Amino acid sequence: MNTVTRPRILVVGAGFAGVECVRRLERKLSPDEADVTLVTPFAYQLYLPLLPQVASGVLTPQSIAVSLRRSKKYRTRIIPGGAIGVDLKSKVCVIRTITDEIVNEPYDYIVLAPGSITRTFDIPGLTDHAFGMKTLAEAAYIRDHVISQLDLADASQDPVERASRLQFVVVGGGYAGTETAACLQRLTHAAVKRYPRLDPGLIKWHLIDIAPKLMPELGDKLGSSAQEILRRRGIEISLGTSIAKAGPEEVTFTDGRAIPTRTLIWTAGVVASPLIATLGAETVKGRLAVAPEMNLPGDDGVFALGDSAAVPDLAKGEGAMCPPTAQHALRQGKHVADNVIASLRGQVMKPYVHKDLGLVVDLGGTDAVSKPLGIELRGLPAQAVARGYHWSALRTNVAKTRVMTNWLLNAVAGDDFVRTGFQARKAARLKDFEYTDAYLTPEQVRAQVEGAGRPE
Incomplete structure (x- = not known):
């Protein structure tokens, strides 16, 4: 007896793109039309743009982690794990579950939205001594x-150690780095008032970037405004500079300066998930090259979007690619779902087109710069637009x-300086949060799929 099975749609990644795709598939497909499966190590969608506010304590971690299991009406099967390889020929995705088992998951349609990882360079000591700002765990x-650096400086009798613990270095002049430096500087500025033995003048924040401008996407005027706000707060900005080497107690800049510090935060951009390299397909700067419809040319049923896909930006013209922003990912998720459904039903797929709505940068407190629809805003109006957009x-x-309550409580009651203490015994750095060594090579993927043996 022949058994008719429903088409299997596999979505990889629970970021903005992946979750929006899944939710739209659930709304527009009938239950007997297809089976939808989502692969993610964490059963929540993380709102990445607000991570700096979690790091500074303005928001609680659970405020920006939206549970995928909260609603009873969703029918998507969630596989707790991470995709570590894809065999396009066999239409199989290799998954390492959170129990460390390796399983093969067959599909008829696959939507690749694995996101990105922190971009690092071959800088001595970087991955051993730097923190990232890409995950909820890192922010907390x-x-x-x-x-803890304030507590340890307060307890220390050594003036050299005290000074090094009160210097902080953030690398990366994009949105993540700028907002991280701005929010954490406000936190330490407020906290040091509760430490009468510490000299507030010892607290120094450094924001450095190899680019000649801070957040060039904002334009010269708003970029200069952001720099002025940060410098007025006492943050030292060094442009055209990067890190030459990093140690446990000192960071050396490429201009020769050596800064004694116990805190190096690395936010110098992102690169596509290593999963993309396992496909053996064409890439553009590491991102999977896709058509305007976000499908992979020459491979039926393969779609990619978000940070890991080089999606043509038709609104900007020939040769332009969509930037890896939440604004595009949200819309691409819905659009790729429509194209998967169109492919499933034998209909015509449509190209993705979206005109950028603008940029917002929250610098904490009443400080912000925003450029909605090309209109330049500063101060409270910019802050209202930034938080309104995120909300x-x-x-x-x-x-x-939760987010609105946190904002209101922080505005009325101010900051608190409670630390959990979970990091006191064992230090963790950038390399401990992003499992970049978990992925397979294309040859290992083929061996796994063909049953030639478990990859090492």
Whole structure:
């Protein structure tokens, strides 16, 4: 007897793109039309743009982690694990589950939205001594670490050690780095008032970037405004500079300066997930080259979007690629779902087109710069636009309520300086949060799929 099976749609990644795709598939497909499966190590969607506010304690971690299991109406099967390889020929995705088992998951349609990882370079000591700002765990860990530096400096009798613990270095002049430096500087500025033995003048924040401008996407005027705000707060900005080497107690800049510090935060950009390299397909600067419809040319049923895909930006013209922003990922997720459904039903797929709505940068407190629809804003109006945009982009009413409550409580009651203490015994750095060594080579993927043996 022949058994008719439903088409299997596999979505890899639970970021903005992946979750929006899954939710739209659930709304537009009938239950007997296809089976939808989502692969993710964490059963929540993380709102990445607000991570700096978690690190500074303005928001609690659960405020920006939207549970994927909260609603009873969703029918998507969630596989707790990470995709570590894809065999396009056999239509199989290799998954390492959170129990460390390796399983083969067959598919008829696959949507690749694995996101990105922190971009690092071959700089001595970088991955051993730097923190990242890409995951919820990192944001919570950094908050603990920064507050602990104040405690340790207060307890130290050595003026050299005290000075090094009160210097902080952030590498990366993009949105993540700028907002991280701005938010954490406000935290330490407020906290040091509770430490009468510490000289506030010893607290120094350094923001460095190899580029000649801070956040060039904002334009000269707003970029200069952001620099002026940060410098007025006492943050030292060094442009055209990067890190030459990093140690446990000192960071050396490429201009020769050596800064004694116990805190190096690395936010110098992102690169596509290593999963993309396992496909053996054409890439553009590490991102999977896809058509305007976000499908992989020559491979039926393969779609990619978000940070790991080089999606043509038709709104900007020939040769332009969509930037790896939440704004595009949210819309690409919905659009790729429509194209998967169109492919499933034998209909015509449509190209993705979206005109950028603008940029927002929250510098903490009443400081912000924003450029919605090309209109340049500063101060409170910019802050209202920035927070209004982030608030509206949160997917559930529960998340919106938590974030708004946190903002109001912080505005009324101010900061608190509680640390959990979970990082006191064992230090963790950038290499401990992103499992970049977990992925397979294309040859290992083929061996796994063909049953030639478990990859090492």
